[in-house]
Amino acid sequence: MDTETRDLLPEGLEDRLPQDTAAATRITRALMDVLDSHGYDRVQPPSIEFERSLASRMAGIQTRRMVRFVDPASLRMMALRSDMTPQVGRIAVTRMKNAARPLRLAYAGQVVSLKGDGLDPTRERLQIGAELIGHAGVAAAAEVVAVAIEALQAAGATGISVDFTLPDLVDALSAGPWPLTPAQLAAVRRELDAKDAGALVQAGGAAYLPLLHATGGFVAAMDKLSALAVEGVLDGRLSALQAIAERVQAAGGDVRLTLDPTERHGFEYQSWFGFQIFAQGVQGAVARGGAYAIIGADDGAEGEAAVGFSLYPDPLITALAAQEAKRETLFLPLGHDASAAARLRAVGWRTVAAISAGDDARALGCSHRLDGLEPVRV
Amino acid sequence: MDTETRDLLPEGLEDRLPQDTAAATRITRALMDVLDSHGYDRVQPPSIEFERSLASRMAGIQTRRMVRFVDPASLRMMALRSDMTPQVGRIAVTRMKNAARPLRLAYAGQVVSLKGDGLDPTRERLQIGAELIGHAGVAAAAEVVAVAIEALQAAGATGISVDFTLPDLVDALSAGPWPLTPAQLAAVRRELDAKDAGALVQAGGAAYLPLLHATGGFVAAMDKLSALAVEGVLDGRLSALQAIAERVQAAGGDVRLTLDPTERHGFEYQSWFGFQIFAQGVQGAVARGGAYAIIGADDGAEGEAAVGFSLYPDPLITALAAQEAKRETLFLPLGHDASAAARLRAVGWRTVAAISAGDDARALGCSHRLDGLEPVRV
Known part of the structure; x- marks a missing residue:
């Protein structure tokens, strides 16, 4: 046999050796202990499920990048989970549909994708998260952001910054004060993502130009957004963001807040509120969350409101492993x-x-x- | 969409709800803490690997029951792990080949098979284990059995019994004092598995008949085996078993020892020594282990000696979950x-x-x- 074949791991997959695994174990326990201390009950969905089940629970989930295979028992398509949030949503609205709300659930497990994402070849990640189900208002969102920060700090993360976003803002504006045709809406979204002012104007999105500039430090960006005075759409969202920010700052800790109101990358199913958390020395977001709806048993319904977050601790583990104390x-x-x-x-x-x-x-x-x-x- | 499709889990897969998950978390930590306290360093291999890599590290591993798929990056077959032991073996003889021996490694993770096994439809299990690499003699085997028992007791298992076996005994006897043709060997193995005395004699295995009776309580079974006085094959194995049993009993605890010298089910790659552990109120073996060889980079070599065990805690978790203390x-x-x-x-x-x-x-x-x-x- 070809020795290389047997000894190499496929692209985007890694072994974690003892020192890194010790850090991973300590960090995972620290994160889960904080979620538990705030009343989030851990659940464990299976690693594989029917593909439909993984894809249909929330809007915007794609199965294209999942590992899929035919179930020999049912001859239906199954898939390896690439996100545990829809699984926890399924548990909430099926087996735990009669549990009192708000229902707080936590989870930790490996998630796998068939291919890496763009420049990042990683195909397997640890996902740890908490979901507060039954509410998606300010109090729920504020709790969730504060718990995510506390968990990361308990795990050893420093230099934390939280970037807020309003994932459905452009949809809400285009349906109201700043109307766009469906074709224009797609183009405006694309150019806001690209942060290309010229192309945004050309796409018919001149009204949206101020959103491009209302980005950065939270206070300054909020001031710029408030100055837009778009009745009915922005007012409620901005006062909600303000209340969340105050709650997060009241929780203490040295946390920097920023705002990028049109950021959509990584917010496939979030609605009015989204956030990402960054930590010093760690590339990319270590956490991502927001408000969303769990599609229930009745497809016609609006779905159950929820707010939650997922932590992707692998880069944090790598960053902290070098300092992991050598045990006697x-x-x-x-x-x-x-x-x-x-x-x-x-x-x-x-x-x-x-x-x-x-x-x-x-x-x-x-x-x-x-x-x-x-x-x-x- | 068909609501049933979305809400049901495939056969052999389950969600673990809060009370069971609390038990699972506590038991997993208790098991891992005992392995850690005996110096077993945890490692984390990926959930998916090249199929060849999972299959080629030890003798007797079959990929037939693994979830397999084509890697879009390399166009080679990959598989979802159904056993973590070969992965840990790979780490030991590749990335950790220069680490001092004996090398003690531990692991915990989910393993998945495409289909259930016979009457048991379960397709995903938690596997927790420890491997002692570089030795597979009496001292190593005794340590491994004692650590497995201590871990299970720390997790709350009671009424523990350990069933020893000698997986390659029939091979060794047929190559020496009790010769068989290859066709006879296969038949004799089958009838010993079936514990069918008549068919065993018909298959040409009359000499092996006493092995069928040397089964049960450890002391009595050892006495019967010793009485066979088969020089060179049994002597060494029996004195080794005796030494392991003494070490296990010296470790204390109320542990019952039994012996089933020809038991092979579940011992695909073990050599001279194997064991299973049972606990009160838990169906099937909660642990299985023994001595084996890790096939190294050089296929011609004998492989590196190792001894270890795997725990399959799911049934223990189910058994203990009902008693899990409700937290204030x-x-x-x-x-x-x-x-x-x-x-x-x-x-x-x-x-x-x-x-x-x-x-x-x-x-x-x-x-x-x-x-x-x-x-x-x-």
């Missing part, structure tokens, strides 16, 4: 006192027992050695 | 003192904050309510 480990020589070793483990020692006379405490990474009943430094 | 939770009314709530979370309280005036502490499962700065029972 106790070498147990051949013929050691087993009950002494058990007592030391019970008070937190990590032990490595000799298997043969040749085993070397230092080579095995041990900081101490059991000498009689006492640990001594090696 | 503190309801935070609208307008509560946020810093008091934060202080209480810091000392271990779990909180649920009101989102609207209609939120009800009892309905939300809260045991307490924040009254000023103090929790009071609801």
Whole structure:
């Protein structure tokens, strides 16, 4: 057999070795413990489901980039999950539809895509998240943003900034004060994404030009948006954003707030409110969330309101792994006192027992050695 | 859309709801903490790999029951892992080939198969395991069995019994003192599996008849095997088993030992030693392990000796979930003192904050309510 074939991993997939895995385990526990402390109950959906089930729960989810295969039992298409949020939504509106609202659910698991995304070849990520189901107003959104920040800080993230967005703002403006034809709407959205002022005007979106400039530090961007005075569409959204920002700042911590009102990338199913969180030394967003609707059993209905977030901790883990403290480990020589070793483990020692006379405490990474009943430094 | 299609899960796949997930989280942490305390470093291989890579690392692994698909990047076959042990073996002999031996690695993750197995439709399981790489002798095997038992006991398993087996015993006997033709060997193996004495004799395996009776309680079965006095094949294996049993019993705990020397089911790649662990109230084996060889970069070599085990905690989680203690939770009314709530979370309280005036502490499962700065029972 071709040795290379067997030893290489496919593009975009990686092994995590001991030091990084220790960081991943610590960070995952820290994140989940914060979600749990705020009353988010963890659930565990399966890794694979019917493709339809993964795709139909929220607007805008695409199955094109999922690993798909035929279920030999039902002969229907199944897929490997690429996002756990729709699964948690499914649980909320089916098996937990009679649970009291607001329903707080948390989750953690691996998500996989068939291909990488643009320049990022990554095909598997850890996703950790929390969803508050039954409300999607200011209080719910503010809680969710504050919990996401607290979780990241507990995991060791520093230099946190939160970028707010209004994912359906352009839809709402075009349906009201700043009308656009469907063709113009698509073009205006594209040019706002590209932040291309000239092309935006050419696309018939001159009215939308001020949105391009209302971007950056939260206070200044809010001032610019407020000055637009677009009745009925902006007012409610801006006062909601203001209230969320105040709640986040009241929670303390050194958090920088920014606003990019037309940012849509990564907000496939969010409605009036979206946010991304960034941390120092970590490339890309470490969290993304917002308000959305879970499509229920009755397709005609509006769906159940929800707000939540997903953390993608892998880059944070990589950034923090180098600083992960090396743990003290106790070498147990051949013929050691087993009950002494058990007592030391019970008070937190990590032990490595000799298997043969040749085993070397230092080579095995041990900081101490059991000498009689006492640990001594090696 | 067909609502049923969207809401149902495929056969053999399940959601875990809050109470079961709380048990799963607690049990997983308890198991991993014991492995960690004995010096097993956790690693995290990816969920998907090249099919060849998953299949070629140990003898006897079949890809037939794996979810497989074509990698759009390389156009080679990939598969969803159905067993993490070969992945950990790959890490040990490639990226960690220069790490000191014995190398102790641990892992936890979901494994998936395309179809259920016989009467059990389950297609996804949690697998947790530990591998001791570089030795597969008595000391290594004894450590591994003792660690598996300690982990299960820490997770709450009771009434533990360990069933030892000698997976390659029939091969060794047929190559030595009790010769068989290749056709006879296959038939003898089959009839030993079926425990059919008559068919075993007909298949030319009369010499093997005593093995069928040397099954059950460890001491009695060992006595019967010892009485066979098959020089060179049984002697070494029996003294090794005896030493492992003594070490396991020395570790204490109320553990019952049994022996089924020809048991092969579930021991696809194990060599001289295998074991299964059972727990009270849990159907099927909760752990399975033994000695094996990791096929290295050089196919001609014997492979690196290793011994390890895999735990399949799902049935244990289900068995223990009903007893999972309900946690005390503190309801935070609208307008509560946020810093008091934060202080209480810091000392271990779990909180649920009101989102609207209609939120009800009892309905939300809260045991307490924040009254000023103090929790009071609801």
